[in-house]
Amino acid sequence: MSTPSKAGVTALAHANPEPTERELPGDTLAAAQRGERWARRALVHTYQGRVHALVWRLLAGAGRQDQVEDLVQDAFLRVFQALPRFTVAGPARLSTWILSIATRAVIDELRRPGPRKTPLEVVEDELAGGERPDVHSERRAMGRAIEAAVASLSPEVRAAFVLRAYHELDYAEIAQALEVGLGTVKSRLWRARAALQEHLQEVRQEARR
């Protein structure tokens, strides 16, 4: 995996965190459920990267990245409202549970008409150390192709793909998060893969010319 650039990145840093930072310790979770401030803060710190990355990817396709921060905040407020009901012995890991809540928050938002359109902010990534400019350019093109492919999907299909590809949820967890059956999850992932394949093929053909 390449080193994330300082200015921007971090796809995998967000999407594929180290196992040690994956879940909140049990005692901290219990304290957060009691409403203790330090523990709630710890919870936000532990999961904010993943929630932010998820929300950003789900909104990017809709051109509504300017809503990311508000929705991350909204998602955490929903988490805190429901946190006393979360049980460690339940079917979902805390991270999965939080990502499910965030996903629903975003899908709810995407079903509503969007606010005024704002021009996209273009963030120029710094070159990763030792990376050749042409390689960097190709990576960026691929990144844009994936983003475009995901953008072409409906919010529900997009959510299934992002949860699977970037957040390691298994099919049953995705089904639970999206409140659909396993067959629907498979169908959505199939569609997402097809869209992705199509867009990436275009980019590769363009690169060969």
Add this chain to the structure above:
Amino acid sequence: MRIHEDDDERDEDRELELEGAPQLPDRELLAAWTVPEPAIDLAERVMEHVEAGLPASETSEEGATSMEDRRRGGYGWALVGVAMVAAAALVLGLSQLWRSEPRVTAPVVVTVPVAVPVASPPASHAPSELPPAPGTPVQTPPSQAEPASEPPETTAEAPKSPKATSKAPRAGRGSKDPFAPKVDEAKTATLRIGTGRGYGPAKVYIDGRYVGMTPIMNVKVAPGRHTVKFAWSDGGSETSSFTVEDGQTRTLKGPMKALEDPYSPE
């Protein structure tokens, strides 16, 4: 190739591929879709809202509506209270009228508001004690609770008595009713002002006066109709008007186009 290596999870993807689904790009390729770092400290922002006890739904349109509903509910109870006091005053006045009419003496009128409790027995007996028409000679029964030894000249004042009696509750309300003066004295309303999702912080002007940058939690204004202007750093602005009532707290979100103003006359 999956972005993660868990065998069970990979099996799920393989199964899908065996069913004919296109292959997922490899991990390196998926990592090319990067996510910019948040521009602000999300944890700080989230915690500020959590600790302020202001759930997101409260600043959203729906939240604002529910807050309005709650406020209206509050006003509803206040109105019920006012209505109950008014009814009590009416009962009080009528009961006193019925009690005092036969004698129609000024002293009785003066003592009505303080001497007779709201649920005084005469009120319940009122229907059987309806007063005669003004000017009709009054025969005060000796068994009345009022002193029977009142001088007979009270009868001569009979024409004045209805007016005097009807004034009694009003006089009482003017001096003792806590609701009446309150309505006139409460001259402020409170505004919470923020910007909607997807909108950055904005400078806010109320009636042309700069009041601060969103979010603003406590802006006092006089009841009535006002204009609010949201001005963003990119030069965009939104101006709208709203109405606020005495003692009311309202949440305004820019742009105001998204806010339904239930108090607006339009």
